[in-house]
Amino acid sequence: MSTLKVYNTLTRQKEEFKSITPGLVGMYVCGPTVSGESHLGHARPYITFDIVYRYLQYLGYKVRYVRNITDAGHFEEEGREAEDKISKKAVLEKLEPMELVQKYTNLFHWAMKQFNTIEPSIEPTATGHIVEQIVMIEKIITDGYAYEANGSVYFDVEKYNADFSKKGLPYGMLSGRVLDDQLDTTRDLDNQEEKRNKQDFALWKKAPPEHIMRWASPWGEGFPGWHIECSAMSTKYLGDQFDIHGGGMDLQFPHHECEIAQSAVCNDKLAATYWIHNNMITINGRKMGKSYNNVIKLSELFSGDHPILEQAYSPMTVRFFILQTHYRSTLDFGNDALQASEKGLKRLWEAHEALQKMKAAEDEFDPEKIDAELDNKVVTLLAEFDEFMNDDLNTAKVLASMFEIVPVINSIKDKHILPSLLSRETFVVMQSKMKLFVEDIFGLKSELQGDYTKLEGVLQVLIELRKQAKAKKDYATSDIIRKQLMELGIALKDEKDGNISYSFV
């Protein structure tokens, strides 16, 4: 069996995945900043790494998956009003900062549940780890790689780079940036005069009087810088060195680069072995993001309540949409594309459900009747599930293979072909493997909510009435039943054997 290969941003190539401790994997993924509602772009990393999490478990690893909640309010360096993002919005909305944080955390959790993502093993908050962050900053100062200025603390990038380049941990190793190239590219930023060099970044920020979120520290009242929380929490829960660090590509620099530097000073190690980054979701070819003013919030997506949305799109449609593209490619949002996904998902899901309902009774199979070509084809397609996932988690290719199996399933269901064209073993493997990949690894699920037993009973009554009408060639009655149910979103289908099935549209 082939082994998992993942693209490591650090080395710019696909590498065989080997965990530091056999059988165990530590994975840290940068979580949301809960100062606002999550949008479609945010869905991508969490769904991507949900797949990574599920797949690693399928491979037999015990995974500790840590995903933080950034609720401490990162300092906004850009712009005139140097105010904390969270405190700023809190004033606008007349809410307590923590009330706001709670609201958006709840919304985030709600959205993640809609997407059927598995909760991380640990979901630490930045505000819950102020002490750890302060300890880390103190260590960096003691070692001489940070300095205090006017109640704030900055990381000395130049000094770090000079010393740690020798250890193979230069600043810029992840993003491929060379420090010297950047000297004249940084714009004027707030409190620039406090820094020794423009590229230095804040570890601790002095809180201005209007800033509500503040904590006591050795340097006065303030709040942590933007990058230190991830270093502090990943170290605390995953150790000095862990296996996978994930996040969006836009976090590569400066966020992850700074994490590497901070952890290198404190732990004398490269924080993570594999750095995995998902690409962006775009809209009209442009990255979806606050700064571009082109976001579609998840709640809007699910309700269809947004000017550019032609309809609502269900969480599973969105999940499927994301899985149809390789995680390192950009994915362009559009109504056409989402509608295509919606239909594709329906086709896949219905075939999958039909397959699971089939019984592999012994007497349906006969070694004499096997169509070797078809059997081989199915066996190959099923083997490709693992092969493609092992090749840097190529969910798009796995889906393509699944869609090649769909006609086989439907043909058996509609009795175009006999199940006995496949060997019993192939049939059974097909059933279990489709279930495993569709549900357990890709995390797709039925979107029907609640208890449908009573409705199903009612439907059976109507179906029976329609059958009787059809038998009497009373097509007026049979058509009315079908038409009115259709208006309710229930499609009746006359099967070949005279039975009538239904599906929810």
Place this chain on the structure above:
RNA sequence: GGUCCUGUGACCGAGUGGCUAGGUAGAGCUCUGCAAAAGCUUCCACAGCGGUUCGAAUCCGCUCGGGACCUCCA
């Protein structure tokens, strides 16, 4: 300006130098009381120009276009 990515058919997209990606949409056929679904068949591609090669969507160069990061950002 610096660093990097990218340009595939109506739309979204996969593609390791030679083999049908796949989904959706379109066309035809089969099944069917009609329909839906399904099955079968089918149309529409690799931005442009040059080069390497027996052979390039895939490698190299140039041109044009799009984008990301360099600043909070998934």
